[in-house]
Every structure is written in structure tokens, then in C-alpha cells.
Amino acid sequence: MxxxxxxxxxxxxxxxxxxxxxxxxxxxxxxxxxxxxxxxxxxxxxxxxxxxTSKRLGADIVVVPARYYSSIENALFTGEPCTVYFDKSWVERLEEVEGVESTSSQLFLATLGAECCESLTQLIAFDEADDFVVSPWIKENTAKSMTDSEVVVGCDLGLHEGEEVTYYGVDFTVAGVLEQSGMGYDHTVFVNLDGARRIIQSESAKNFLTIQNDDFISMVNLKVKDGYDIEAVSNAIATKYEDIAVYITSKMLGNxxxxxxxxxxxxxxxxxxxxxxxxxxxxxxxxxxxxxxxxxxxxxxxxxxxxxxxxxxxxxxxxxxxxxxxxxxxxxxxxxxxxxxxxxxxxxxxxxxxxxxxxxxxxxxxxxxxxxxxxxxxxxxxxxxxxxxxxxxxxxxxx
Amino acid sequence: MKNRIINALFHILTGVLLAIGPYTLFQVCDTSEKIMKCWWSVRAETGIGILIVFTGILSWILKNKEARLALNLNNIATGIVAILIPSWLIGGCAKETMLCRSLTFPAIYIISMVIILFNIGNLIYLRKRIGNE
Known part of the structure; x- marks a missing residue:
């Protein structure tokens, strides 16, 4: 059988x-x-x-210099590095617009690409005091504030916590590695404003960056007050000011x-x-x-x-x-x-x-x-x- | 005869791919003043590729099944070393988006895996043939 x-x-x-x-x-x-x-x-x-990405963008509206929009979009979504200059005075001007609840600014700097492994990397500097875009996510991952000699890095950069890295000749310690987001943040190095100041004042930066002080930012993130229409606030800003590009974040993702x-x-x-x-x-x-x-x-x-x-x-x-x-x-x-x-x-x-x-x-x-x-x-x-x-x-x- | 020809052609093709591919089809970055780890990894893979081509020629010449079986075993070990060179023994760039990590090494891993699987398959086939004789 x-x-x-x-x-x-x-x-x-x-x-x-x-x-x-x-x-x-x-x-x-x-x-x-x-x-x-x-x-x-x-x-x-x-x-x-x-x-x-829609979870990470955080803001209702982003404002960038008109000619740099595609650079910022590429940096955010695909991690293509860019350096963008936007006068810091725009933060105050945008805060005055009716319906704007809060603002936070970010500075985008592309690092120097000297050697094979040190190819261009996107550095994003933010002010921990007023940032509502990346800080909550960074704190969720590293559970502490950053000092001016620390950076938090995206998961695709191949760096580890405690490792030493150098940008524009300035040494930093990796304070944490972020979890995968699927967007440009995975290839980005985050530094606080004091850290960015050290970079801007460095000798290397003087040769490559046209900014010599911290009066520059790259992008302003806006949160709209409850009860206000995001599109109406965005239109109000676009009508009031020229030379800037105003984007509703949900529509950025729409593209x-x-x-x-x-x-x-x-x-x-x-x-x-x-x-x-x-x-x-x-x-x-x-x-x-x-x-x-x-x-x-x-x-x-x-x-x-x-x-x-x-x-x-x-x-x-x-x-x-x-x-x-x-x-x-x-x-x-x-x-x-x-x-x-x-x-x-x-x-x-x-x-x-x-x-x-x-x-x-x-x-x-x-x-x-x-x-x-x-x-x-x-x-x-x-x-x-x-x-x-x-x-x-x-x-x-x-x- | 058929098995010998298939074996030889397969190993010559994959060996040439391993030896020349990292400089042509799935290139690493150009070297600067400072030579990076990925460049050394690729050089070592060229050696591995030449060895694979050599065993391909041998499997064509050798008629003895036991000897060809030994070549298969050797190729499995060589395939494993071909994977270990970029992943552990030498390595490459740290950044995952670099050409070596995103294109060259994955191509090497896939070719090496195909070599290992092919040789395991042929090993089983030859064992059966020897058993039947």
C-alpha cells in the first residue's frame, strides 16, 4: 500500500x-x-x-525664492542637494499676513564634493526654538536636543551614531540616525542654527558660499490658524509679495x-x-x-x-x-x-x-x-x- | 559533451562579466587622488572573474566527471568569495546612493548568486550521473 x-x-x-x-x-x-x-x-x-512624505512635511504652506522652487522640491523629495539663499527678513513679513499662526525657517546648504565618498550632501539647518517641521521627528528618533557640534543624519548616508563627520572643514558628531522616510530627508544632514553658524564662519565656507552671516535662510514654513482657508492665505501672500513662490504642501505632493x-x-x-x-x-x-x-x-x-x-x-x-x-x-x-x-x-x-x-x-x-x-x-x-x-x-x- | 559546453560557456560569460563589467556595464566612480575602497574591491573581482573563466575552459577540456564535480565545488566557493569581497572583505563607499553601492556591488552579488546556484544545480546533476554509471 x-x-x-x-x-x-x-x-x-x-x-x-x-x-x-x-x-x-x-x-x-x-x-x-x-x-x-x-x-x-x-x-x-x-x-x-x-x-x-506628507506626514513629514509638517507645514501648511512653504514660501521659497521664486527661481529656486524646483531645487527645493528636488531636495525635499529626492535629496538632490542645493544651496538656496533667501533673505531672513521674509520671516517677519510673512508673519504679518493675516491667518498665519506660526513660521519656521530652514537653510539649505549643499556640502562640498571633494572626493568619491564625500559627494554632495544636503545640509538643512533649522532653529530648534521655533521649528515645527523636522524637530518633532528628530526628537522622536534621537530623544534629545542637538548641540552646535552635533548633526542628525538620514539613514541612507551610511553614517552611525557617534561617528565624526566634517562639513566645510568643521567637525561634527553624529547624534542620531533618522528612520527611513522614503524622501530626500534620507540623504540629508540636519544641523541646528548654531551649527550652521559655525559652518558659515568657517574658512572653507568663505571660499564657496556667498553668505558670510546668518541673515539668510532658504525656505519659510507656515502654519495657518484654525478657521482660515489655507488656499486663501496662500493667495493673499502671493498677491501681496513678488519674487517669491508660495506653495500649499498638499499640492506639492499633488504633482x-x-x-x-x-x-x-x-x-x-x-x-x-x-x-x-x-x-x-x-x-x-x-x-x-x-x-x-x-x-x-x-x-x-x-x-x-x-x-x-x-x-x-x-x-x-x-x-x-x-x-x-x-x-x-x-x-x-x-x-x-x-x-x-x-x-x-x-x-x-x-x-x-x-x-x-x-x-x-x-x-x-x-x-x-x-x-x-x-x-x-x-x-x-x-x-x-x-x-x-x-x-x-x-x-x-x-x- | 552538452553539459561540458553549457558549463564552459556559462562560466566564460559570467567570468568575463565579473572581470570587465565593473569597468564598463556597471561602472564604479572614477578614481580621484585618493583611491577608494570600492576601486580595490573591483580590482579583486577582476581576479575572481579571470579564475571563473579559467575554470570554464577547464570544464570544457576535462572529460572526467569527478574532476568536473570538483570544479563545481570550487566555483561555489569562488562565488561566495566574490560576494564577500565587496560586502565584507574589502567593502566600498559608505553612502548607499554611491554608484558602487547602488549599481556595481548589486550586479556583482547577482552574478555571483547565479554562479553559485548554477554550480549547485550542476553538482546535483553530475552526482546523479556518476551514481547511475
Whole structure:
């Protein structure tokens, strides 16, 4: 009894003995699963990145010098370093606008790119006393205030707590490493105003920066009072002052979301085309091989195998091929995504937050369900044909 | 014969990729006055690539299955060393967005993993063939 041949054993032997057919079908499923998995992981990572960015932006409105808007946007969303000068007197002027509850300013400085590993890095200086944008997040991560010789760094800079770093010839100690945000902050070094003052007054800075005192900032963040319309306050500022760009933070993300929607549409179209093509290909291969195997099925029936068992054999064969192709596709796609994640996030120009284990598992299960469903559906035509014939007919047709 | 040709072609191709890829297809940054760790890692990978090409040629010449099995074992170890060079033995730049960390090393890891998996597969195949004889 131990050596009793089960339906699964027969299906498995069939899959193994028809290596070429199994290989071609597995390849179709492999490509489908790899594409589906890649598209799903990238889209979910971008959605997470945008959600995380919207949490981190903190302010209702940002005001920047008109010609520097794209630089600031790139620095915030993708971490592309920039140095932006904006007169500090703008803070007072903006505080006078009706509806503005509070302001906080930030100074953006790009570090010097002297050597390979010391490529340009974004430095953001902020005033801990009035900052409501990055301070809460930094305190959440480091649980202490910074001194003028300390910096807090983004997680992608490869620095560790307690490490010594030098910017513009000024030495700092890394007081903490921030958790991943998926936006430009992951490549950014945060320093308080006193620390920024040390940099500005350094010899190196004198040669490279055009500011010699701390009367300059780069961006003003505004919080709007309760009961005031953010758009109305933004319009009031834009009408009152020239040479500045006023942006509602939720709309800044709107542009990014628009880019993401474009990418998402391409991904969905690609996935649908691939699912259709793979289904057609697998259905065709299955139909052809089942026509060729009519004699084999006829013998099975004449030896007492029920049609239910035959159907089980065919469905199990499809399931085995689908599972192998899917797992191989997901493994290959997952490995490429894992190893090249930094390259992907750097080239997306969209906030990109890598998925955690649970997120990956959910996508993996979705992919398996889709491809397994497709594999089983592709056998339906063959099963209907088989159901209509009896053993003798199958033997005759197969001759 | 078929197995020997596939083995040889695979190892020559992956070996050439490991040896030349970091200077062409998945390049590291240009060197400045100060030579960085990633540059040394890539130089070591060139040596590993040459070794892989050499074992590819050997697997073409050698007809003895036991000897080819030993070559497979050697290639698995070489693949592991190819991964360890950039990740632990020598290393690269600290910043994750640098070319070496985002492009060159991941490409090396993937090629090395493919080499290891291929050789494990071939090892199992040859063991079966030897057992059947």
C-alpha cells in the first residue's frame, strides 16, 4: 500500500517527463509573476513614500525664492542637494499676513564634493526654538536636543551614531540616525542654527558660499490658524509679495502623485497585457498537448481511471507549473529589487519607501493567487473537451 | 559533451562579466587622488572573474566527471568569495546612493548568486550521473 500511485504522483511524473513543455510554460508564468511582483512592489513603495512624505512635511504652506522652487522640491523629495539663499527678513513679513499662526525657517546648504565618498550632501539647518517641521521627528528618533557640534543624519548616508563627520572643514558628531522616510530627508544632514553658524564662519565656507552671516535662510514654513482657508492665505501672500513662490504642501505632493499615477497606469496596462498574453499562450500549449495526449487519457479511462481523477491530474499539472514559475519569478524579481533598491529609489524622482516584511508577504500572496488562478483557468478549455469524450473515442482520436 | 559546453560557456560569460563589467556595464566612480575602497574591491573581482573563466575552459577540456564535480565545488566557493569581497572583505563607499553601492556591488552579488546556484544545480546533476554509471 505504501507504493500506491496517487493523482499527484502521476501529475508530477507527467510534468517531469515533458521537460520542454514544462520549461516553456514555466517561462511564461515566470515572466508574468516577475512583472506583476515588480509593478506591485514599486507602486506600493511609492504610495508609502508619498504617505510618509506628507506626514513629514509638517507645514501648511512653504514660501521659497521664486527661481529656486524646483531645487527645493528636488531636495525635499529626492535629496538632490542645493544651496538656496533667501533673505531672513521674509520671516517677519510673512508673519504679518493675516491667518498665519506660526513660521519656521530652514537653510539649505549643499556640502562640498571633494572626493568619491564625500559627494554632495544636503545640509538643512533649522532653529530648534521655533521649528515645527523636522524637530518633532528628530526628537522622536534621537530623544534629545542637538548641540552646535552635533548633526542628525538620514539613514541612507551610511553614517552611525557617534561617528565624526566634517562639513566645510568643521567637525561634527553624529547624534542620531533618522528612520527611513522614503524622501530626500534620507540623504540629508540636519544641523541646528548654531551649527550652521559655525559652518558659515568657517574658512572653507568663505571660499564657496556667498553668505558670510546668518541673515539668510532658504525656505519659510507656515502654519495657518484654525478657521482660515489655507488656499486663501496662500493667495493673499502671493498677491501681496513678488519674487517669491508660495506653495500649499498638499499640492506639492499633488504633482508627485500625478507622476505616480502616470507610472501606475503604465504598470497596470503592462500587467493586463502580460496576463492576457500568458493566459493565451498557456491555454494554447495546454490545448495542443492535451490533444496530443488523447490516446494516453483514453488508456487511463479504459483502465478504470475516472474522469474526475483525470481532471485532477490536469489541474494539478497546471498548478505545479504555475507554482514553480511564480516562485521562481518572484524570487528573481525580489532579488533584483532588493539588491538594486538604492538605484531604483534614486532614479524614480518620487518618494520611495521600501516595504516591510508583511507588505512584501501580502504582495507575494496576491501574485500567487493571480497566477494560480490564471494557470487553473487555462485548463478549462481542455477539461471541457475531455469531459465530452469517452475512453474509446479518445483512443481512436489519438491514433 | 552538452553539459561540458553549457558549463564552459556559462562560466566564460559570467567570468568575463565579473572581470570587465565593473569597468564598463556597471561602472564604479572614477578614481580621484585618493583611491577608494570600492576601486580595490573591483580590482579583486577582476581576479575572481579571470579564475571563473579559467575554470570554464577547464570544464570544457576535462572529460572526467569527478574532476568536473570538483570544479563545481570550487566555483561555489569562488562565488561566495566574490560576494564577500565587496560586502565584507574589502567593502566600498559608505553612502548607499554611491554608484558602487547602488549599481556595481548589486550586479556583482547577482552574478555571483547565479554562479553559485548554477554550480549547485550542476553538482546535483553530475552526482546523479556518476551514481547511475
Amino acid at each position: 505504501k507504493n500506491k500511485l496517487t493523482v499527484f504522483d502521476i501529475a508530477w511524473k507527467n510534468v517531469k517527463s515533458r521537460a520542454y513543455r514544462t520549461g516553456v510554460m514555466t517561462l511564461f508564468i515566470f515572466v508574468l509573476a516577475a512583472t506583476l511582483f515588480t509593478c506591485m512592489v514599486m507602486l506600493t513603495s511609492m504610495e508609502n513614500g508619498i504617505e510618509s 508627485v502623485e500625478k507622476d505616480m499615477k502616470g507610472f501606475s497606469t503604465y504598470c497596470k496596462i503592462l500587467s493586463v497585457i502580460l496576463v492576457l498574453l500568458s493566459t493565451i499562450a498557456v491555454v494554447s500549449i495546454f490545448s495542443i498537448t492535451i490533444n496530443e495526449r488523447k490516446r494516453e487519457f483514453g488508456i487511463f479511462i479504459l483502465f478504470g481511471t475516472s474522469k474526475k481523477q483525470l481532471i485532477e491530474i490536469i489541474v494539478i499539472e497546471a498548478a505545479i507549473i504555475t507554482v514553480i514559475g511564480t516562485l521562481a519569478g518572484i524570487f528573481a524579481s525580489g532579488a533584483v529589487m532588493l539588491f538594486f533598491q538604492n538605484l531604483i529609489s534614486a532614479n524614480m524622482a518620487i518618494p520611495y519607501l521600501e516595504l516591510d516584511f508583511v507588505g512584501m508577504l501580502v504582495i507575494l500572496l496576491k501574485c500567487i493567487l493571480i497566477t494560480l488562478g490564471m494557470g487553473c483557468v487555462s485548463t478549462i478549455y481542455s477539461l471541457i473537451n475531455l469531459g465530452r469524450s469517452n475512453g474509446v473515442d479518445l483512443l481512436k482520436e489519438g491514433e
